[in-house]
Amino acid sequence: MSSYRIQGATGEWEVVIGLEVHAQVTSHAKLFSGASTEFGSEPNCNVSLIDAAMPGMLPVPNAECIRQAVRTGMAIEAQINKYSRFDRKNYFYADLPQGYQISQLYHPIVGEGQLLIDADEKGGIPQDKVIGIERIHVEQDAGKLMHDQHPTMSYVDLNRCGVALMEIVSKPDMTSPAEAGAYVRKLRSILRYVGSCDGNMEEGSMRADVNVSVRKVGDPELGTRTETKNVNSVRFVMQVIEHEANRQVDLIEDGGTVVQETRLFDVASGTTRSMRSKEDAHDYRYFPDPDLLPLELEDSFLDECRASLPELPDAKRARYESELGLTPYNARELTAEVETFARFETLLGATASAIGKPEKAVATQVANWSLSVAPGVMKSLGDEANPANATAEAQASILKMQDAGEISGGQAKEIYEIVLRDGRAPDEIADSEGLKQVSDTGAIEAAIDAIIAANGDKVEEYRGGKDKLFGFFVGQTMKAMQGKANPAVVNQILKGKLDG
Numbered sequence: 001m002s003s004y005r006i007q008g009a010t011g012e013w014e015v016v017i018g019l020e021v022h023a024q025v026t027s028h029a030k031l032f033s034g035a036s037t038e039f040g041s042e043p044n045c046n047v048s049l050i051d052a053a054m055p056g057m058l059p060v061p062n063a064e065c066i067r068q069a070v071r072t073g074m075a076i077e078a079q080i081n082k083y084s085r086f087d088r089k090n091y092f093y094a095d096l097p098q099g100y101q102i103s104q105l106y107h108p109i110v111g112e113g114q115l116l117i118d119a120d121e122k123g124g125i126p127q128d129k130v131i132g133i134e135r136i137h138v139e140q141d142a143g144k145l146m147h148d149q150h151p152t153m154s155y156v157d158l159n160r161c162g163v164a165l166m167e168i169v170s171k172p173d174m175t176s177p178a179e180a181g182a183y184v185r186k187l188r189s190i191l192r193y194v195g196s197c198d199g200n201m202e203e204g205s206m207r208a209d210v211n212v213s214v215r216k217v218g219d220p221e222l223g224t225r226t227e228t229k230n231v232n233s234v235r236f237v238m239q240v241i242e243h244e245a246n247r248q249v250d251l252i253e254d255g256g257t258v259v260q261e262t263r264l265f266d267v268a269s270g271t272t273r274s275m276r277s278k279e280d281a282h283d284y285r286y287f288p289d290p291d292l293l294p295l296e297l298e299d300s301f302l303d304e305c306r307a308s309l310p311e312l313p314d315a316k317r318a319r320y321e322s323e324l325g326l327t328p329y330n331a332r333e334l335t336a337e338v339e340t341f342a343r344f345e346t347l348l349g350a351t352a353s354a355i356g357k358p359e360k361a362v363a364t365q366v367a368n369w370s371l372s373v374a375p376g377v378m379k380s381l382g383d384e385a386n387p388a389n390a391t392a393e394a395q396a397s398i399l400k401m402q403d404a405g406e407i408s409g410g411q412a413k414e415i416y417e418i419v420l421r422d423g424r425a426p427d428e429i430a431d432s433e434g435l436k437q438v439s440d441t442g443a444i445e446a447a448i449d450a451i452i453a454a455n456g457d458k459v460e461e462y463r464g465g466k467d468k469l470f471g472f473f474v475g476q477t478m479k480a481m482q483g484k485a486n487p488a489v490v491n492q493i494l495k496g497k498l499d500g
Contacts, residue, residue: 003126004176005217008249012217015245016225017174017210019237021187023072023166023197024141024205025065031140031164032059032102039203043146043157051162053097058291065164066295068196069109069138070305072166075194075312076133078113080302084137085294090285095143095156103139103167105286109295110136115170115190116314117182118332124178131183132171141165160204166197172211172222177238184208184234185336189313192338201232208237212244214252223248224258228265228272240265244272316341324348324363333371343392344370350396355403365399373409377416385420394419397426401436405486411435437486445493447480448473452497462498473498 006013030037033050050057073080085107088100113133119125143161147154168187174180188199188206199206208231213223226248228240248258263272311319313335320331334344348366352359374395378385398415401407407415407430415429430436451473452459462469477490 003124004178006214006245006249009253010216013214013245013249014175014217015241016172016213016215016222017176017180017241018172018225019170019174019180019183019211020209020227021168021170021184022141022207022209023168023191023199025068025138025164025166026196026198027062027064027068027164029062029064030162031062031065031138033162035162037163039205041159043155043159046159047161051097051158053099059102059289061292061295062164065138066109066297067301067305068164068194069136069166070297070302071194071309072168072191072196073110073113073136074306074309075190076113076115076136078133078136079111080297081107081109081111082297082302083107083294084109084297086289086292087286088289089139093142094154095145095158095161097143097158097161101140101142102289102292104137106288107294108135108137115183115186117179117186120178120182123182124176125182129173129179131173131179134169134171136166136168139165139167172213177241180210180241181234181238184237186313189336189338193310193312195310201234204232207232210237210240210244212241212248213258214245214248224260226258226261226263226272228263229275231265236265236267239270240272243270247272320363324360326363326367330364330367330371334367340370346392347395350392351399354393354396354400357403362399362403365403369395369399373413374416377413378420381417381420386423387420389420389423394426401426401430405488406430406436408437408483408487410483411437434484437484441489441493444477444481444485444489447485448477448490448493448497451476451480459498470494470498 004015006015024037025031027037029035030048030051033048035048035051036046038046048057050059070080084104086102087105089103089105090100092099112135115131115133117125117129117131119127119129141160141163143156143158145154145156149155170183174183188201191197191206192199197206201207210228210231211225212228213225215221215223226244228244231237231240244263251258259277261277262275264275265272317331317335320326320334321328326334333340335341344366347370348359348363351362351366355362374390378387378390395416398407398412398419401415402409402412411430414433414435415426418424418429418433419426455473455476458469458472462473473494474487474490477494478485478487481490
């Protein structure tokens with residue numbers, strides 16, 4: 001049951017959410033032409049005769065785009081349809097030269113699947129939840145209208161026209177902005193793992209159409225939904241849902257009616273506004289594309305697609321917990337993004353090799369460093385940090401010294417700061433900058449003897465049962481040793497002298 005409720009004047013309301021995510025397929029060429037898909041090119045440079053809809057130009061499916069869609073379907077445990085077909089979706093718009101979009105309505109390449117979003121108590125998701133996915137179909141993207149190039153005219157850039165998109169359609173299973181945000185993040189993570197889409201929402205290669213309706217709590221009937229188009233960040237998806245749900249509740253309670261329509265999101269105001277009435281499928285006059293034969297996938301092709309899949313986020317997370325002994329939190333954070341786990345696994349291998357221990361023995365140390373220490377140092381340095389200096393070998397060298405008790409956690413941070421700034425070797429920094437712990441028992445014992453002699457009253461109090469004073473003696477010893485004493489050695493000697 002959803003914990004997200006809207007308290008209206010007439011009672012409690014709940015929101016029902018479905019998402020249509022458009023993910024640009026990772027490929028060098030477009031869906032039906034050989035034109036480049038490179039982002040950031042000069043306008044109208046990546047346009048073939050097919051993209052421009054010149055007469056007599058026939059489309060030819062790009063096998064790599066089909067392969068990526070199938071692999072994506074397999075990654076979400078979906079039904080792969082050996083038979084699929086392309087249809088024409090007819091509408092006129094200035095950035096669509098053909099006057100129709102080649103899409104798939106009746107026979108999509110991927111059928112029903114599912115995606116698991118993880119529990120997040122703080123984020124408003126009380127437990128793990130499976131979100132149903134209705135279908136994935138492959139279609140062409142349209143071009144782009146530019147309204148800011150001329151005071152009285154709009155320009156058209158067809159570079160994006162014909163680029164392959166996967167439209168990933170969820171079932172209306174989400175019931176809060178938090179669930180929708182978690183769904184988009186998890187889907188983006190899977191796409192990046194698979195390599196079928198780069199997930200760069202800011203570049204438009206992944207964007208969502210957000211379908212929202214509201215109903216009274218307990219009402220089995222779905223309300224009238226609106227669709228907010230082309231939302232290009234997780235945060236904006238959540239804002240759209242919150243605004244649109246509240247707008248619909250206020251509208252209904254004021255005696256109005258929600259109209260099925262397409263809306264746009266205004267980033268500046270955080271609100272949605274009406275764009276046009278929502279078309280139904282029949283308004284687009286879909287029919288099978290006469291220029292394209294149906295797709296019929298062979299078993300050998302499907303086997304190759306399945307064999308090419310990497311270890312996916314949920315499986316990797318489970319392995320980190322069972323084989324490496326990581327906490328569920330660390331395992332989840334390390335597997336959330338491709339870049340994060342790749343850096344972790346590289347550093348884990350380098351550290352285990354440097355220290356001479358199995359990966360499991362150093363995994364927690366490396367995980368804490370990767371998730372907390374290293375990013376914290378990098379952030380604190382800002383522009384002073386040179387990321388190129390953050391090699392796995394340099395970090396492994398620091399962790400090796402820390403594991404051996406040669407440096408403390410604080411000294412490890414100081415050394416890493418210097419590494420990031422000037423690229424010097426960590427062991428050289430530790431020696432030249434005096435950043436090593438003192439483990440000389442003689443020096444530590446002499447300092448402790450002096451502190452005990454100077455604090456006889458506190459020694460008596462400690463021995464009389466005031467155990468908390470032990471921390472006082474540790475602090476005084478570390479102060480006397482200028483913070484360079486090995487804490488483990490300090491604790492051991494102090495215990496012997498105070499308890500003896």
